[in-house]
Amino acid sequence: MASHSVEDIKRTSRGLRGTLRASLADPVTGALAEADQTLIKYHGSYQQDDRDLREERRRQKLEPAYQFMVRTRTPGGVLTPAQWLRLDGIATAYAERGLRITTRQAIQFHGVVKRELKTTMQALHAALLDTIAACGDVVRNVAVGANPHLSGVHAEVHALAAALSAHLLPRTRAWYELWLDEALVAGGEDTPEPVYGQAYLPRKFKIGFAIPPVNDVDVFAQDLGFIAIVEAGRVVGYDVAVGGGMGATHGDPETFPRLGDVLGFVAPERAIALAEAVVTTQRDWGNRAVRKRARLKYTIEDRGLAAFRAEVERRAGFALEPARPFAFAHNGDRFGWAEGEDGRVHLTLRIPAGRVWDREQPHQTGLREIARALLDVDGAQFRLTPNQNLVLANVPAALRTRVDMLAAAHGLDLHARATPARLDALACVALPTCGLAMAEAERHLPAFLDRFEALLERHGLRQAPIHLRISGCPNGCSRPYLGEVALVGKAPGRYNLMLGADHRGQRLNTLYRENVDEAAILAALDPLLARYAAECSEGERFGDFLVRTGIVADRSLRLELVA
Ligand code: SRM
Numbered sequence: 001m002a003s004h005s006v007e008d009i010k011r012t013s014r015g016l017r018g019t020l021r022a023s024l025a026d027p028v029t030g031a032l033a034e035a036d037q038t039l040i041k042y043h044g045s046y047q048q049d050d051r052d053l054r055e056e057r058r059r060q061k062l063e064p065a066y067q068f069m070v071r072t073r074t075p076g077g078v079l080t081p082a083q084w085l086r087l088d089g090i091a092t093a094y095a096e097r098g099l100r101i102t103t104r105q106a107i108q109f110h111g112v113v114k115r116e117l118k119t120t121m122q123a124l125h126a127a128l129l130d131t132i133a134a135c136g137d138v139v140r141n142v143a144v145g146a147n148p149h150l151s152g153v154h155a156e157v158h159a160l161a162a163a164l165s166a167h168l169l170p171r172t173r174a175w176y177e178l179w180l181d182e183a184l185v186a187g188g189e190d191t192p193e194p195v196y197g198q199a200y201l202p203r204k205f206k207i208g209f210a211i212p213p214v215n216d217v218d219v220f221a222q223d224l225g226f227i228a229i230v231e232a233g234r235v236v237g238y239d240v241a242v243g244g245g246m247g248a249t250h251g252d253p254e255t256f257p258r259l260g261d262v263l264g265f266v267a268p269e270r271a272i273a274l275a276e277a278v279v280t281t282q283r284d285w286g287n288r289a290v291r292k293r294a295r296l297k298y299t300i301e302d303r304g305l306a307a308f309r310a311e312v313e314r315r316a317g318f319a320l321e322p323a324r325p326f327a328f329a330h331n332g333d334r335f336g337w338a339e340g341e342d343g344r345v346h347l348t349l350r351i352p353a354g355r356v357w358d359r360e361q362p363h364q365t366g367l368r369e370i371a372r373a374l375l376d377v378d379g380a381q382f383r384l385t386p387n388q389n390l391v392l393a394n395v396p397a398a399l400r401t402r403v404d405m406l407a408a409a410h411g412l413d414l415h416a417r418a419t420p421a422r423l424d425a426l427a428c429v430a431l432p433t434c435g436l437a438m439a440e441a442e443r444h445l446p447a448f449l450d451r452f453e454a455l456l457e458r459h460g461l462r463q464a465p466i467h468l469r470i471s472g473c474p475n476g477c478s479r480p481y482l483g484e485v486a487l488v489g490k491a492p493g494r495y496n497l498m499l500g501a502d503h504r505g506q507r508l509n510t511l512y513r514e515n516v517d518e519a520a521i522l523a524a525l526d527p528l529l530a531r532y533a534a535e536c537s538e539g540e541r542f543g544d545f546l547v548r549t550g551i552v553a554d555r556s557l558r559l560e561l562v563a
């Protein structure tokens with residue numbers, strides 16, 4: 001869709017209402033009217049069709065198998081066991097393929113049909129959740145590091161993230177009117193949007209909070225990243241990074257992944273004002289003519305960091321302080337049990353590609369059982385991680401054995417048996433639901449991992465912690481450009497092989513082989529792994545080795561230049 005038409009649709013939508021009500025009521029088709037397909041994103045849903053069935057339905061002269069993806073707004077991915085049970089019930093009643101934990105700590109449901117969308121939204125609302133601004137040209141689900149070791153600090157950071165998420169929510173009542181039958185605001189069109197204005201943002205906008213030493217949100221991949229600076233167990237403020245993003249288009253040098261620049265330090269009580277200044281600067285400066293160049297990263301490339309900083313400080317009404325030192329150790333999750341400050345324990349479970357579904361293993365049933373066991377436990381949480389995994393947080397020590405037993409009985413104990421590469425791997429959804437997928441990702445991950453592990457084994461590297469990420473297209477939903485090894489989909493069965501990111505989320509990888517099939521990928525990795533096994537220094541990671549030996553370029557964030 002041409003960029004101007006998305007801008008027109010937003011502007012003329014009367015607060016994101018459009019003709020959605022009529023589209024949803026139309027019994028003749030499973031789809032929405034074209035403009036409403038854009039607008040429904042702001043309500044946290046995408047119209048899709050099952051691509052596995054496209055050809056067959058076309059042959060039968062049927063319309064595509066239209067269905068909807070529904071994405072929750074869950075800042076920091078924090079849920080109670082009761083909410084988990086509700087979500088599980090929604091997945092069972094209205095969706096296909098269970099629940100899907102996303103790389104931004106949300107739950108997605110796939111395969112919801114149009115006539116059941118409203119009931120699905122109402123069921124979410126009954127679980128005290130919503131889907132407002134989960135998609136669209138607005139601030140998306142605010143991501144927060146899920147580090148369970150630092151409960152007190154996490155609570156502080158999470159509270160700020162939740163407040164920021166609420167502050168930056170669209171003000172329109174359209175979601176409540178459409179899905180909950182709230183009385184229409186007279187005329188519908190006059191809801192003021194103090195932050196967004198009637199045309200909302202030029203493009204999606206992502207905010208994430210990282211709590212060093214864990215960079216699980218990949219803070220430098222966010223449009224706006226907050227890095228918690230912790231002294232004596234308290235958050236004294238945040239270093240602020242701007243202009244990160246992953247998306248690119250194959251063959252278009254105008255688009256590229258980019259790491260955020262560190263702008264400076266802000267005190268906690270000023271963080272929301274600062275975020276608003278960054279968002280409104282992007283609202284007014286972002287490129288509304290060319291959608292592919294509309295993200296904040298391009299605004300900063302085009303206008304320069306100094307000009308951007310000056311404008312943000314002018315709007316915020318204060319200057320940023322110099323950035324303070326921080327150090328990230330890793331950007332994956334740490335699995336298994338961890339003890340919190342208060343003696344409670346937390347269990348990080350590996351959920352392959354975030355898909356919770358009773359298909360190969362009874363994972364959905366197992367998590368339902370665990371949620372029931374934790375239902376009455378004060379403070380117990382199901383925390384979704386930005387790496388598609390799940391932390392069972394604040395488990396009383398007395399329940400640890402029971403949770404372990406339930407996890408093992410339902411195949412949820414991968415943390416006790418899988419290789420580091422399998423535990424850390426990310427894959428985006430891709431086929432069959434993603435309309436932009438060029439190749440498989442989530443569905444291809446298990447088979448690729450089998451072969452990748454065999455290769456590692458051959459070189460005595462079975463326990464090597466190599467970050468593998470697969471995306472079905474260059475949009476980069478699994479943040480592949482931050483993978484030590486990454487496959488970026490090009491065509492069915494063919495990928496670009498990217499190599500050499502670090503394990504802290506501070507270095508982008510580099511194209512190593514273009515448009516190759518799996519055999520060629522494994523053949524390219526084979527000699528590199530052989531060399532790594534023979535020549536790496538003590539504790540040296542694969543990505544670091546590839547850069548040190550000059551096999552790929554160093555695309556590290558140069559912190560000393562930007563701080
Ligand atoms: Fe994404 C579009 C799935 C995280 C960059 N993303 C999509 C859509 C909605 C396809 C579409 O527009 O039709 C995908 C739906 C697939 C499906 O069937 O469910 C989709 N993105 C996902 C999820 C579910 C991937 C996952 O496997 O977990 C993640 C949901 C996050 C959430 O809960 O909000 C998801 N997407 C990301 C991330 C990672 C992140 O945010 O940390 C990125 C890279 C960071 C960034 O934004 O730069 C990402 N998604 C994109 C882009 C490229 C945007 C760009 O600036 O170029 C698109 C395409 C677009 O917006 O046009 C996209």
Ligand code: SF4
Binds near residue numbers: 434437441474478
């Ligand atoms: Fe779809 Fe591409 Fe995102 Fe994968 S990276 S979910 S294929 S848009």
